[in-house]
Amino acid sequence: MGTVYFSKDHEWISVEGTAATVGITDYAQAQLGDIVFAEVPAAGTKVEKGKEAAVVESVKAASDVYAPVSGEVTEGNAALTDDPSLVNTAPEGDGWFFKLTLSDPSELDGLMDEAAYKAFVDSI
Amino acid sequence: MTDTATEDFVETVEALPLDAWHRAKGGRMVEFAGYHMPIQYEGIMAEHLWTREHAGLFDVSHMGQLVFTGEEVAEALEMLLPADIKGLGEGRQRYSLLLADNGGILDDLMVTRLPAASPFDAEGGYYMVVNGATKWDDIAHLREHLDDDITLSHLYEQALLALQGPEAVTALARLAPGVEALTFMTAGAFTIAGIDCWVSRSGYTGEDGFEISVPAEDAEKLADALCAESEVKPIGLGARDSLRLEAGLPLYGHDLDPETTPVAAALGFALSKRRREEGGFPGHDRIMLERENGPILKRVMLVVEGRQPVREGAAVLDGEGSEVGRVTSGGYSPSLGKAIAMAYVPAASAAPGASITLNQRGKIFTGIVTPMPLVPHRYHRKGA
Numbered sequence: 001m002g003t004v005y006f007s008k009d010h011e012w013i014s015v016e017g018t019a020a021t022v023g024i025t026d027y028a029q030a031q032l033g034d035i036v037f038a039e040v041p042a043a044g045t046k047v048e049k050g051k052e053a054a055v056v057e058s059v060k061a062a063s064d065v066y067a068p069v070s071g072e073v074t075e076g077n078a079a080l081t082d083d084p085s086l087v088n089t090a091p092e093g094d095g096w097f098f099k100l101t102l103s104d105p106s107e108l109d110g111l112m113d114e115a116a117y118k119a120f121v122d123s124i
Numbered sequence: 125m126t127d128t129a130t131e132d133f134v135e136t137v138e139a140l141p142l143d144a145w146h147r148a149k150g151g152r153m154v155e156f157a158g159y160h161m162p163i164q165y166e167g168i169m170a171e172h173l174w175t176r177e178h179a180g181l182f183d184v185s186h187m188g189q190l191v192f193t194g195e196e197v198a199e200a201l202e203m204l205l206p207a208d209i210k211g212l213g214e215g216r217q218r219y220s221l222l223l224a225d226n227g228g229i230l231d232d233l234m235v236t237r238l239p240a241a242s243p244f245d246a247e248g249g250y251y252m253v254v255n256g257a258t259k260w261d262d263i264a265h266l267r268e269h270l271d272d273d274i275t276l277s278h279l280y281e282q283a284l285l286a287l288q289g290p291e292a293v294t295a296l297a298r299l300a301p302g303v304e305a306l307t308f309m310t311a312g313a314f315t316i317a318g319i320d321c322w323v324s325r326s327g328y329t330g331e332d333g334f335e336i337s338v339p340a341e342d343a344e345k346l347a348d349a350l351c352a353e354s355e356v357k358p359i360g361l362g363a364r365d366s367l368r369l370e371a372g373l374p375l376y377g378h379d380l381d382p383e384t385t386p387v388a389a390a391l392g393f394a395l396s397k398r399r400r401e402e403g404g405f406p407g408h409d410r411i412m413l414e415r416e417n418g419p420i421l422k423r424v425m426l427v428v429e430g431r432q433p434v435r436e437g438a439a440v441l442d443g444e445g446s447e448v449g450r451v452t453s454g455g456y457s458p459s460l461g462k463a464i465a466m467a468y469v470p471a472a473s474a475a476p477g478a479s480i481t482l483n484q485r486g487k488i489f490t491g492i493v494t495p496m497p498l499v500p501h502r503y504h505r506k507g508a
Contacts, residue, residue, distance in 0.1 A: 033164060033167055033168055033169075033362070034167055034168055034169040034170075034458075036431065036433065036456040036463075037431045037432045037433065037456075037463075039432070055432075057432060057433055057456075058168075059168040059169060059172075059362060059366055059455060059456050059458065060163070060168060060362050060365070060455065062433070062435065081431075084431070
């Protein structure tokens, strides 16, 4: 696993070179509750930092998942279509949403590391 | 919107008698109907399934509990409700609707004729439970339209708990022997854990169960006594909503509002035969015409294809893509593992099996009209 960064919208991004994997944090899945549906972007989709990239729905509400950085999607997690509850059980593992190639690695500078994210969550 | 724009209008969110109890039980609190209420404890899915298999305890103290007394109180209530109030025996409960002059629904409610023995000391009077979000408007409407010799008491010092599920009767009868003799839509006075309560066999989940009116100061003691039974767990508003949706039960402010009528809302059973024939309730002429000729739109249940929930506000489209109806409640059914919705659709498309096209934020879905309820009711009816 590469270097992990976190966004204020509660996404995590694990980066190795210009390849990265994106998901939502354990805090986010706990807030959403039981996930019953997830829609992930197809390979080739261009995503933009801070814009909607995926959809996640719990029993009670629909939420957008934002791209923490810009880039081109290389793979959406097909496993979430059959078993969206992976987002609850393994949010920072098998419950990842999509992989992408970064178009501007300098965007990572605006994200938090794990300690900063933990402090951010504690302040909510 | 800026902060200054909201500062002028600060709504107070109030605490209900069980507020601290919910927090101690790990309830995640949200604002609902002007109160802090638990949306969930361990999770909506688990709480939903627990209630369908065992027994769930719901705090519904936000709802309005009213008592009506006075000479000819039944006649007075019949001026505002389409139910046969005069024919209601002591300890009998009925579902009814508060109607506007044009037949639109102002609220849906339960009304019970009180016997001599009740904690409310109002023999011959009526006990009514109305929705929390509408109770202040209801009280204003009722006070305005009832004669001065009818007394309306708002029991704001009573909490209301619902115990719902197939094992509710087992758990409650252990604490209040004799309560098992109540049948669906009957009520009586019972002492539970030493507390004088008013108990009806009714609810909002489609399951057998009870609704228990208890003095606010004893609510924690009652909730603790009920949750000490192995069948019982506390359940939040989230599961209350998914349970009632599967059971096909409408939620006021979403599936019912002043624009909907009893016929369009598929609540014809709330129009008692004598009242249909005699009239004398608000909107009688319009409602009877609609009953004869059929409504333009009708409330139905849909099973939505695919896994994605289609929620309140999604449009019902006709063959040309024009909006002809609306989804009024929608979500995921934990019992069925499917997306389900309640919607108003053109009467011609309201028969079971009809395919309904839905548009949610530009994405098209197909819903199949399915008989209500989706999960069969398991009420404990007399003679059953």
